[in-house]
Structure formats: structure tokens, C-alpha cells
Amino acid sequence: MKHSISTIVAAFAFATSTSYAMPGLLYPEHHTWSPPTDSDVRSPCPCLNSLSNHGFLPHSGRNLTMDKLIKAFKEGVNLGPDATTFAGGLAMKSNPIPNATWFDLDMLDQHNFPIEHDGSLSRADAYFGNNHDFSPEVWGAYMARLEGHEIISIELASKARAEHVYAQSLINPEFFLNEDLLGDSLLETALLISIFGDPALGNAKKSWIESFFRNERFPVSEGWEPRADEANLTTATAMIGKLQASLPEGVPILFGNQPE
Ligand code: HEM
Ligand SMILES: *[C@@H]1O[C@H](CO)[C@@H](O)[C@H](O)[C@H]1NC(C)=O
Ligand SMILES: *[C@@H]1O[C@H](CO)[C@@H](O)[C@H](O)[C@H]1NC(C)=O
Ligand SMILES: *[C@@H]1O[C@H](CO)[C@@H](O)[C@H](O)[C@H]1NC(C)=O
Secondary structure (H helix, E strand, C coil), X not given: CCCCHXXXXXXXXXXXXXXXXXXXXXXXXXXXXXXXCCCCCCCCCHHHHHHHHCCCCCCXXXXXXXXXXXXXXXXXXXXXXXXXXXXXXXXXXXXXXXXXXXXXXXXXXXXXXXXXXXXXXXXXXXXXXXXXXXXXXXXXXXXXCCCCCCEEEHHHHXXXXXXXXXXXXXXXXXXXXXXXXXXXXHHHHHHHHHHCCECCCEEEEHHHHHHHHHHCCCCHHHCCCCCCCCECHHHHHHHHHHHHHXXXXXXXXXXXXXXX
């Protein structure tokens, strides 16, 4: 099943839009954060996990439907319905029941399909036995590439991601990243710097991202709030294009035996 974002990238011109001041959206749910209980399930995605911890999504992490996802991503991080429908549609494929219209967060652990991939920023590769939980070691290796920067530009995000992925590939003899999975990885970085920065310009605040990954909690107490201008499929696609344009030279981007 072909879902490469590059096919979508081709359909859009690069957006260069203005950014707006953050107006202080109503955000009461951030007060209700609580960590997962033993019976709750979580995913390898820091954003889905945070939305569940804050109660935008069911705290159980189970039975997520498209309606619930669209509402949670809009209210929680101001992600538009088109982007949530795209990513949520992929996520449904992780449910072993064919054509399911819901999924549980832990179904997303499935390796190399539909979204999970090697070379994550904060999780070890499946080869090492746990692609699910936050890994301080893997995250530390990624953060070291951002040393000396408070703000993560598009160029820095692109370079750090590509170099981190390459470094991970050198320690995993089964490392694999095809075009679809590369598209997933780029989309994740695009959304990250959109939501903690600007959906057109990136420039995300590193301390917010650090806190978000470590705690799976939106850094409201550190001054973050959802932006007024949403991130959506148009902005994310343009952002992926800019990340691709900033890939460092001489660093491999696809790994493993690729189909013709
Ligand atoms: C319906 C929407 C979404 C779905 C289904 C989804 C699903 C996933 C999955 C399955 C992964 C694991 C990939 C891997 O590293 O192997 C992932 C990673 C990630 N997601 Fe999401 N995601 C969604 C929305 C978002 C949003 C809005 C953000 C914005 C902050 C985000 C940020 C990330 C980041 C940064 C990673 C990479 C984590 C890492 O490399 O350690 N996701 N997502
Ligand atoms: C909710 O999820 C469980 C598995 O976590 C599943 O057995 C059940 O059928 C789901 N219920 C609905 C209404 O989708
Ligand atoms: C799933 O959807 C496809 C395409 O819409 C259809 O051909 C197939 O029969 C469906 N499978 C089940 C088990 O419902
Ligand atoms: C996507 O977001 C941009 C910037 O926030 C906005 O200008 C545009 O109208 C949105 N597009 C759609 C289809 O909602």
C-alpha cells in the first residue's frame, strides 16, 4: 500500500504564509493531565500519548475512532482535520481486524507498517526489543545534535534527523527505511516543529520539545499553547518539502533492500 507523503508533496506548491501572534486559546484540559495507569495503553507517538494523558483522547488509549481523533488533535494542538484524517487513516490499518474504524494505541507498535519505523528520535529500533517506550539513550543521542541551539530551525531539524537516522543505521544490522517510512519520519519532524514552532517557518522551542517528549505532557506551564494558525496537510506537506530541501549532502536517506 503506497502512502508516501512524497506523492502528496508533489501536489502542493510550497506555502509561504505569515505567522500570527498566539491569541490564548481556551485550553482547560491541560489541568487534567495524569500519567497512564497499568490498564491504559500508549503508543510510540509522543503526541497521541500526550493527548490521552490530558484526556483529549480516552485515557485508556483504546477504541480511538476518527471522530475522536479529529476533535482531540484540533482542540489539543490545533492540527486540522485533513492531516488527522490522513495520519489517522494509516493508524487504523494497524488494527488486525480488516477495515477497522478504530484502533488501540499499542497497535501502533507494529514494526514497519503502517507508520512505525527504524531511526526514531526517542525510541530504540524494534531490532533491540523495545520500539515503544521512550529511550533516554536514543533521545540523548538526538538531543546532542541540537546542542547549542535554543530554537530548532527547519535546516537544523532536517540535518539532525537525517544524521541521527544514519547513526542509528550503523548499529542495527537489520535497519530498514523505505520511501513510505521515510515519509512518516519526515512528517513526524514536520509536525513537531510546526506545533512547537510555526507551521510555515519551523523555529520550534527546544525546551518545550524536550519537556513534551520526556513527560508526554504539553508544556503549558512553560508558556506553550496551541497556535492560532493550524497545522494541516497543506502546511505539513510544504514543511516536508523544506525538510527535504535541507537534507545534508552525503548522508544516506533510504536503507535496506528496496523494492524495484
Ligand atoms: C492521527 C495523528 C497521528 C498518528 C496516527 C501518529 C502516529 C505516530 C506513530 C505510529 C509514530 C511512531 C513512529 C516511529 O517513530 O517509529 C509517531 C511518531 C511521532 N509522532 Fe505521531 N502521530 C500523529 C500525530 C502527531 C502529531 C500532531 C505530532 C506533533 C507533535 C506527532 C509527533 C510525532 C513525533 C515527533 C514522532 C517521532 C517520535 C520519535 O521519533 O521518537 N504525531 N506518530
Ligand atoms: C474496543 O477495543 C477493544 C480492544 O481494545 C475491542 O475488543 C472492542 O471491540 C472495541 N470496542 C468497540 C466498540 O470498538
Ligand atoms: C475491506 O475493504 C475493501 C475495500 O473497500 C473490501 O474490498 C474488502 O472486502 C473489505 N474487507 C472486509 C473484511 O470487510
Ligand atoms: C491550513 O493552514 C493554513 C495556515 O494555518 C491556513 O491558512 C489554511 O487555510 C489551512 N488550509 C486548510 C485546507 O484548512
